[in-house]
Amino acid sequence: MTAQTSKGGRAWIFGDDVDTDVLAPGLYMKGSMEELAAHCLETVDPAFASGARAGDVVVAGSNFGIGSSREQAAQVLTILGIKAVVAKSFGGIFYRNALNFGLLAVVSSADVTVGPDDRVVVDGEAGKISNLTTGDSWDCEPVPPHLLEMISAGGLVPWLERRLAQTNPGKETGIK
Amino acid sequence: MAGRTLAEKIIAKAAGQASVTAGEIVTCRVDLAMMHDSGGPRRVAPILERLGAKVWDTDRVVVVTDHYVPAVDAESARILDTTRKWVAANGVSNFHDMQGICHVVLQENGHLSPGMFVVGGDSHSPSGGAVGCFMFGVGATDMAGVLVTGETWIRVPGTIKINWTGELADGISAKDMMLAACARLGMGGGDYQVVEYAGDTISALPMPERLTLCNMAAELGAQTGIIAADEKTADYVRAAGGDPGDYASWQGDDDADYLAVHEFKATELTPQVAAPHSPANSSGVENHTGQNIHQAYIGACTGAKLEDLKMAARVLEGRTVASNVRLLIAPASTRTTAEAAADGTLATLTAAGAILMPSGCGACAGYGAGVLSENETCIASTARNFKGRMGPVNSNVYLASPYTVAAAAVAGHIADPRKYLAGDGE
Numbered sequence: 029m030t031a032q033t034s035k036g037g038r039a040w041i042f043g044d045d046v047d048t049d050v051l052a053p054g055l056y057m058k059g060s061m062e063e064l065a066a067h068c069l070e071t072v073d074p075a076f077a078s079g080a081r082a083g084d085v086v087v088a089g090s091n092f093g094i095g096s097s098r099e100q101a102a103q104v105l106t107i108l109g110i111k112a113v114v115a116k117s118f119g120g121i122f123y124r125n126a127l128n129f130g131l132l133a134v135v136s137s138a139d140v141t142v143g144p145d146d147r148v149v150v151d152g153e154a155g156k157i158s159n160l161t162t163g164d165s166w167d168c169e170p171v172p173p174h175l176l177e178m179i180s181a182g183g184l185v186p187w188l189e190r191r192l193a194q195t196n197p198g199k200e201t202g203i204k
Numbered sequence: 205m206a207g208r209t210l211a212e213k214i215i216a217k218a219a220g221q222a223s224v225t226a227g228e229i230v231t232c233r234v235d236l237a238m239m240h241d242s243g244g245p246r247r248v249a250p251i252l253e254r255l256g257a258k259v260w261d262t263d264r265v266v267v268v269t270d271h272y273v274p275a276v277d278a279e280s281a282r283i284l285d286t287t288r289k290w291v292a293a294n295g296v297s298n299f300h301d302m303q304g305i306c307h308v309v310l311q312e313n314g315h316l317s318p319g320m321f322v323v324g325g326d327s328h329s330p331s332g333g334a335v336g337c338f339m340f341g342v343g344a345t346d347m348a349g350v351l352v353t354g355e356t357w358i359r360v361p362g363t364i365k366i367n368w369t370g371e372l373a374d375g376i377s378a379k380d381m382m383l384a385a386c387a388r389l390g391m392g393g394g395d396y397q398v399v400e401y402a403g404d405t406i407s408a409l410p411m412p413e414r415l416t417l418c419n420m421a422a423e424l425g426a427q428t429g430i431i432a433a434d435e436k437t438a439d440y441v442r443a444a445g446g447d448p449g450d451y452a453s454w455q456g457d458d459d460a461d462y463l464a465v466h467e468f469k470a471t472e473l474t475p476q477v478a479a480p481h482s483p484a485n486s487s488g489v490e491n492h493t494g495q496n497i498h499q500a501y502i503g504a505c506t507g508a509k510l511e512d513l514k515m516a517a518r519v520l521e522g523r524t525v526a527s528n529v530r531l532l533i534a535p536a537s538t539r540t541t542a543e544a545a546a547d548g549t550l551a552t553l554t555a556a557g558a559i560l561m562p563s564g565c566g567a568c569a570g571y572g573a574g575v576l577s578e579n580e581t582c583i584a585s586t587a588r589n590f591k592g593r594m595g596p597v598n599s600n601v602y603l604a605s606p607y608t609v610a611a612a613a614v615a616g617h618i619a620d621p622r623k624y625l626a627g628d629g630e
């Protein structure tokens with residue numbers, strides 16, 4: 029199974045320093061994940077949470093996901109169907125959480141120019157971002173195959189679930 | 205090819221590669237995983253259960269209870285009970301139950317040695333860098349992955365060097381050094397990279413002070429902090445029952461690429477105080493002198509090791525805590541308490557009127573005894589003073605060294621510790 033390529037989705041554009049409080053507002057942290065997702069990024073783009081569709085891509089500037097270590101900041105994006113986030117740089121903990129929750133996060137130093145209605149594809153394996161609407165493409169840092177496998181499985185826990193089922197069918201043991 | 209940083213060398217070894225480059229993503233074997241009662245078993249057990257998986261190597265897991273000890277209510281008692289039962293059920297032999305704060309207990313018991321690749325379920329896990337480990341903090345999902353596979357992936361960080369040169373004046377400590385660094389570089393200055401401390405000031409520091417430096421790399425927003433091992437490190441590890449191994453080989457190359465090098469002069473450093481609500485809000489004590497306080501707290505992994513208690517004792521010797529202030533002291537570990545009892549430090553503290561508390565995180569994270577009331581102000585030797593961390597959102601915490609906290613306790617308001625040290629006969 030390969031999911032290193034997002035199938036192409038609408039681009040949602042954000043600037044620099046989108047923090048974890050904007051992604052997963054503290055005010056809604058006590059509610060369900062779905063409720064939290066419904067408020068994701070609402071202070072910067074009120075249309076985002078309701079408008080995002082499966083396969084869509086977030087294109088942002090520097091420091092995407094800076095702030096706290098809350099895993100929910102990455103999780104809400106996957107709940108909304110976001111397939112990939114392209115940014116100039118990421119908050120380090122957010123970057124870990126994103127991949128661990130099956131969200132393809134790629135770093136690109138290029139000026140990725142997309143319009144709000146453009147269709148975008150991110151190929152994590154090749155390290156390429158393509159604007160299908162304009163035909164432009166840019167390089168991004170590739171993601172190694174085993175991590176792409178984890179991302180395509182839906183994240184670390186589902187990936188381990190699959191790996192354990194293959195390695196030790198029916199046995200309760202760690203992978204040695 | 206440019207040389208390698210210390211962090212790159214440790215990561216390469218853990219990844220089983222000849223070398224790694226900053227920005228590259230690699231999978232590493234984990235030498236040790238540390239969890240505490242708050243973020244540990246109660247959070248990872250449900251994930252392991254879902255996976256039907258067991259711990260990959262019970263000898264490579266250390267569990268510490270420190271955040272909720274001793275239990276203050278039914279909930280904290282339940283959290284501790286969950287931790288103990290999980291440890292027993294999973295056959296984890298390295299269990300330090302109520303023996304002190306995880307970052308201190310880990311080093312005191314010789315669990316860490318130079319060159320190790322270690323993960324910890326706590327944001328101050330960079331503390332491990334004091335003995336030349338690459339140790340960083342992870343969340344519950346990451347930790348569960350480590351517990352099942354013994355591995356974790358990492359995007360190799362770059363290294364920012366912080367050079368300290370010159371001799372620290374009397375009354376100045378590692379806490380002052382870090383508050384000054386937070387003020388200059390800001391809380392994002394570490395950029396989730398590695399902060400490596402070097403220079404003759406660092407070489408002269410005792411190991412517990414180095415722990416404070418690496419611990420507070422978290423306050424700079426770094427992934428971790430690290431100090432290359434030297435003979436002091438090796439002696440410390442041996443005395444703690446560990447094996448320093450080939451410690452001298454764990455050094456960065458002279459021609460390694462650093463993202464930035466920041467120079468600090470120890471001789472110019474004065475006692476620092478961080479005003480609410482950020483460690484980056486630091487400046488010289490003279491800017492805060494006279495500030496009223498209700499409580500002085502000497503506690504936490506950064507501020508209540510034996511060295512810290514001795515600093516406080518030098519200020520408190522022959523003096524008494526002001527009547528308008530309460531001074532709470534929670535030694536960082538039970539071993540610290542025992543050593544401070546044996547060498548007379550505790551007697552000095554209690555004679556001055558300090559209230560002795562159990563070892564643990566206590567009031568630092570606002571979970572344990574010693575929290576503040578509405579609108580109260582505390583000066584603490586802890587690492588963080590975020591809004592509401594030690595009590596209600598309208599309570600205030602100033603951060604400072606144990607010297608400065610003790611001086612404030614005696615004066616009844618924030619005061620310069622140096623005037624109390626001048627005549628202490630040392």
Ligand code: SF4
Pocket residue numbers: 270271305306307326328503504505506564565568569586587
């Ligand atoms: S003492 Fe404070 S900083 Fe240290 S581990 Fe405990 S809560 Fe964290």
